[in-house]
Amino acid sequence: MTDPNLVYAYAVLRRTPGAAAAATDLRGVAGDPIHLVEPTDPASPLAFAVGPVPAADYGEAPLKAHLDDLDWMESTVRSHHAVVAALVACGAAVLPLRLATVYPDEHHARQALDTRRAYFLSLLDRLTGHVELGVKIYAAPDITPPESGTDAGQETPTGLGVGRAYLAIRRRRQRRNEEGWRTVAQAAAHLTRTAxxxxxxxxxxxxxxxxxxxxxxxxxxxxxxxxxxxxRVDAFRTGVLAAAEGIPGLRVEVTGPWAPYSFALQPEPVMGPSSSLL
Incomplete structure (x- = not known):
């Protein structure tokens, strides 16, 4: 890539020799090497893991256009996650950043590290030693949400034997579905409390x-x-799956562990000229 003129930030991390060495072996979303940008204050323990990207793809307008390009989004998400996962694997304390967090240049990235030092450190302190696990709860295919505003029991029979029989069958099916959905909803609430x-x-x-x-x-x-x-990852997974055992119409998936993206993306103070997709 020639003349990269934007800086893509993947994560904030605590500076260590191991993290710096790991970064040099990584390639970013545009295929270029990753490196660390350090703050102006040498006493600060923070650094950004960054890589160069072309403005033609990562400027504000192109980024918005890419939201509709599923192939581009999938490739970018995978590459972004690969960088963060590799940094986590090297043992670094890592705060993952939003997808496509882009600064005009390293000077602006360094300014963000300086001005938001306390904010970044507070999040790193909270997330260090923790991972993210996902819990997805599914109702069986034959159990669907009750249709709001409809009640087969209120429909007027046609007066024909076949019509009355049809409505009776519909009512029975609706009741079974409502009972199944109620069971799933109660079980899902219990699972959420357990998790x-x-x-x-x-x-x-x-x-x-x-x-x-x-x-x-x-x-x-x-x-x-x-x-x-x-x-506590194994204990969490075991506890959640055990709580779901034997519940009819319910299926549970526990996914992960990952870097704690969902907990890093908290509301942020205004941070100057940068952009992101999410």
């Missing part, structure tokens, strides 16, 4: 629909992220 006792924090994400839900059968009714101590 909460095994974690430090929780972020509730919107349940996935359509292509986002993937090939898994059923309706996604719960899609939460949990902040879990790294040495």
């Amino acid at each position: 909460g006792t095994l974690a430090v924090d929780r972020v509730a994400h919107t349940p996935e629909r359509g292509s986002l839900a993937g090939p898994a059968p059923g309706t996604n009714v719960g899609n939460d992220a949990y902040l879990v101590p790294a040495d």
